[in-house]
Amino acid sequence: MSNTTSEPVKIAVLGCGTVGTEVVRLLTEEAQDLASRVGAAVQIAGIYVRDASKDRGPYVPDELLTEDAEALVDRSDVVVELMGGEEPARTLILRALERGSAVVTANKALLASHGPELYEAADAAGADLYYEAAVAGAIPLVRPVRESLAGDHITRILGIVNGTTNYVLDEMTVRGLDYDVALKQAQDLGFAEADPTADVGGHDAAAKAAILASLAFHQRVHIDDVYCEGIEAITATDVIAAKETGQVIKLLAIAERTDAGVSVRVHPALVPLTHPLAGVHGGFNAVFIEAQSAGELMFYGQGAGGTPTASAVLGDVVSVARHKAQGGKGPVESNYADLPVLPIGSARTRFSIRMSVIDKPGVLAKVAETFAAYGVGIEVVRQVPGQSHAGLILSTHRVPEGDLRATVAELESSDVVDGVLSVLRIEGE
Template identity: 70%
Template sequence: MKDPVKVAVLGCGTVGTQVVRLLTEQADDLAWRVGAPVTLAGVYVRDTSVPRDAVVPVDALTSDADALIASADVVVEVMGGLEPARTMILKAIEAGAGVVTANKALLAAHGPELYEAADAAGVDMYYEAAVAGAIPIVRPVRESLAGDHITRILGIVNGTTNYVLDEMTTKGLAYGDVVAEAQRLGYAEADPTADVEGFDAAAKAAILASLAFHQRVSLDDVFREGISQVTKDDVAAAAESGHVIKLLAIAERAADGVAVRVHPALVPLAHPLAGVHGAFNAVFIEAEAAGELMFYGQGAGGAPTASAVLGDIVSVARHRAQGGRGPLESHYADHPVLSIDAVSSRFQLRMHVVDRPGMLASIASTLGNRGVSIETVRQKPAQHETHAELVIATHRAPESDMARVLEDLRALDAVLDISSVLRIEGE
């Protein structure tokens, strides 16, 4: 066989530990797949005195990142965060090493800088684990569908929020109670903001949109709403209308541009995404030639994410040993990135109203005056005998028109409150 391919791992948390374990346990298989031995050059940690899992050799630990990077053929970044990850990756590229990263936040914020540096240096940069954990989605979008036109991506790409919403749906629990349980089980961080407010999903949406539409889409281009305002009543109303609530990352291409957004949405029970339970992830792709495709699996966790990292390591190491390059960044397109106001959706509105003659006609007229057409209306008695709850589903309408409708409805004497407004996707 050829000379060994030396792999440096930056970070020794849950994922980094599992990467080291797989590199060690599967050394023989990896050598045959790559065509050369794949060896661990070392593991960078800030403090080498902190006890580590037994699968990590003590003599492999180092706090000298520069020396480790200089000794490696492949540098694997699994630290997370923006710095020092960005600086270390740039140093690895400058040193001529191929790079593998699982850092979605870094790619969403600094992806173009890193891609350009890798392209200029003639080295590989792979990041399968940055989106949806173990699910192979970056490679299919970047390579397998490179000859097709992707029109839309709907993704459940955050396991924490899917777990929370699934528990609320299947057990009737309140949002706060489920988040607390998710924290106890390790699905949610002590500060769950990045997950429940959609920041994590938005970073992944930016990456997927950039790949799918062959243009640079930044985190700032992604409209974002989280799930913290979703209530038990919202979940119950969704079930009554034949839907479940999911936090979706949506990237879609229209005649006038591309739109990328993350928000809770009503998904019909017949749609494949409705059956994604627990902390699992799934990505549903619509393409002109391929049609509808769905990718489903573990979206997080040490071993699943490490599986995706190892796949990238094999690709980069094979190129080092046998020659060749991975795909370059494709960003030739320059479609306008649309604001949320330009996006059209179907909506479900829940509101409490005064139950009196002419009330429904007044509300229907308010929507009609803004060009928003009603598809269905359900009226249910409220606790107060003179009040009622209305659940209205609309036909597709621009977000800007719906924003004006909500202002007009809140000004009506008959409308006591608007409990929720949820978009309907997947129909």
């Protein structure tokens, strides 16, 4: 027998796209189980949509649809924001929090840009603000970082947090497709939007990196603090060269804490096949965490899609609804640290530089002199024979990015280098 209170917890759903529809379906079909977990009935107060006359399918009751978002927010105990974008989502969330209503959101872009404002509003009102679905879809990640590892010191996060780019790079690796062909295939299968810029440009991953870094390092990291580089310049030749050296190319979100400060960046990187992230295929996501006491942890699963994302949303709904029904409150923002967010030039990592050079004696020595002049140590050199030109692939020791960039600029003006074809960071070692 379930132990529930008499007063139902009223849920407002803002937005009824793929995820919103799944959330409504689960709230309806799992109502009895949810009531048992919450300790009170969970009741949908309404569903905000821009056009209430549009058919929403069999899982969305027409009588629950409304075009008046403010009135819906005002009569609800929990507001589930699934609209995306900054406005009107920001205004509606603030309205809900100021009333003391709990908020569950999957809006990574809003949190990465306006998180502090929302956190402060939640703290001032004593209201819950939960956002598990904003990072890595169904993978339980936000709560472990925010709560389970709260007593530890996270030093580094490496994450594949965008399924579209992982699918494209995986198809280029496994099937040998060119970038444009792999991207078109992703669009045809629904993995990528008609305008894929946010994904392939790294911006989606950058928003998630800002959220993870803020949680992991107990300080505020804005999306503008995140260095962002997409996968548009990755070629089939880059992928082949990676395979020949026992590596694979992944778009990584990286957050590191060092003695100098915090480094947060998103960019393609070479990952050794021995690293767990190298085996993440298709549209899946995975996040690898290094902590002082816990050691190495990996979270893996589906990072997008209506049902997986709805699962994360419902988990948050149960938590905040339980607080409404039985009392209590979730964790507040932890932002006591005041570490500098380092520019990309200060980030230290290894690099792989692929270049075309004139095929004559003494070239390798002159290239090595250029590296030495900027304090960049060469670890491995591979030579690819050509006709009038030859190819070189050099791997460096860990160096500041600024030193490497200066080295590359010098190489590009050298009379023995025909062209620097690609520069990729090496991560996961």
